[in-house]
Amino acid sequence: MRNKLLAATALLAVVVAPLTAQAQDRAVGGAAAGAVGGAVVGGPVGAVVGGVGGAILGGLTEDTRPRFREYVVKKKHSSYRYDGEVVEGSELPSSGVTYYEVPHEYGVKNYRYTVVNNRTVLVDPHTHRIVQIIE
Numbered sequence: 336m337r338n339k340l341l342a343a344t345a346l347l348a349v350v351v352a353p354l355t356a357q358a359q360d361r362a363v364g365g366a367a368a369g370a371v372g373g374a375v376v377g378g379p380v381g382a383v384v385g386g387v388g389g390a391i392l393g394g395l396t397e398d399t400r401p402r403f404r405e406y407v408v409k410k411k412h413s414s415y416r417y418d419g420e421v422v423e424g425s426e427l428p429s430s431g432v433t434y435y436e437v438p439h440e441y442g443v444k445n446y447r448y449t450v451v452n453n454r455t456v457l458v459d460p461h462t463h464r465i466v467q468i469i470e
Contacts, residue, residue: 394457394467399441404469406438407448407455414450421452427463434458 395403415432419425427449434447437457446457446466457467 393445394443395441395469400469403437403441404455406441407450407469410435412450414453417451421454421456421465421468423465423468425465427451427458427465429463432463434460 412433412435415427417425417427432449432451434449437443437446437448443457445459447460448455448457448469450456451465455469456465457469458464459466
């Protein structure tokens with residue numbers, strides 16, 4: 336059983352590594368990293384769960400967050416006052432909130448950002464849900 340798990344993990348790493356190296360979109364890289372990590376912990380089922388979990392994020396990496404925070408501070412956007420809790424998964428209104436494009440050098444293609452209660456957040460523009468809080 337252990338040999339099968341190691342073989343599956345190795346095979347998955349060989350298949351996923353080129354995708355990670357060439358990934359333009361962080362979601363693909365997140366899916367690949369999540370799949371490999373999930374395979375190590377939970378075998379093939381863990382690979383699927385880890386891949387989905389890694390792909391969902393698709394936001395800023397630890398490396399790009401500080402630069403992005405500086406970028407947003409320099410822009411001096413006004414903060415939207417939100418009565419609800421500012422947490423990942425919260426749905427913001429479709430009107431009244433200004434959503435801004437994330438510059439391509441930060442590697443985020445599918446999300447927009449805004450400032451809510453003086454906190455910068457990434458938002459899915461289709462659902463208006465907060466996907467990442469930038470702190």
